[in-house]
Amino acid sequence: MISAPDGELSDAQLVAGCRKGDPAAWNALVERFSRYVSAIATQAFRLSEHDAEDVFQDVFAKTYERLGSLRSDDAIRPWIGQLTRNCCLDLLRSSSRVVLVEEPEERIADEVIAKLDEAMAVRTSLARLSPECQEVLDRFFSRDESYRTIGAALGIPAGTIASRISRCLGHLRTHLEGRNPAAAPSSE
Secondary structure, X not given: OOOOOOOOOOHHHHHHHHHOOOHHHHHHHHHHHHHHHHHHXXXXXXXXXXXXXXXXXXXXXXXXXXXXXXXXXXXXXXXXXXXXXXXXXHHHHHOOOOOOOOHHHHHHHHHHHHHHHHHHHHHHHHHOOOHHHHXXXXXXXXXXXXXXXXXXXXXXXXXHHHHHHHHHHHHHHHHHXXXXXXXXXXXX
16 A cells, blocks of 8 residues: 555545555545445434445445546545435435435535535544644543643643644644635634
8 A cells, every 4th residue: 555654645545546456445445434424324314324334335335336437536535425425315215214305405414414524624634633733632622621631631731731722723724724725714
């Protein structure tokens, strides 16, 4: 498998590895997008666990079969997102147990998918931060720990935590803005 300097392969590198038949690249691709596909099925389309698993299997089987039709290796995430959306709609249309959602619900599903895309972008950018930044941001935002608790756990004065969080968020913003050249810089 191709290796990246930071250990994290880009989406395009994973796709390139898959096209070459690298099983490790395929496993990494499935691992990277498994939560995304599941979230679209369960959150955007509110499928049952069983139906979401069927969609999951269908999406990755089609991804494997149709990877050659992907025009740009960088476009794998939106491509998988659209494939998942289509598989969910196909399942809803073919199911007598579920009433097909009307257009307004499809629009809501698209909004949920857009939010999931943003979450994936943040997750990818977080993975590119230093372990120290990942730790402090995780403790503050995910675990909802106080400055004092974070400071005690990391052996850092509690007064330093706010500046560390701010600096790490700046690095995160740089990564996020760098991934999309058309994005306007954030204002603070």
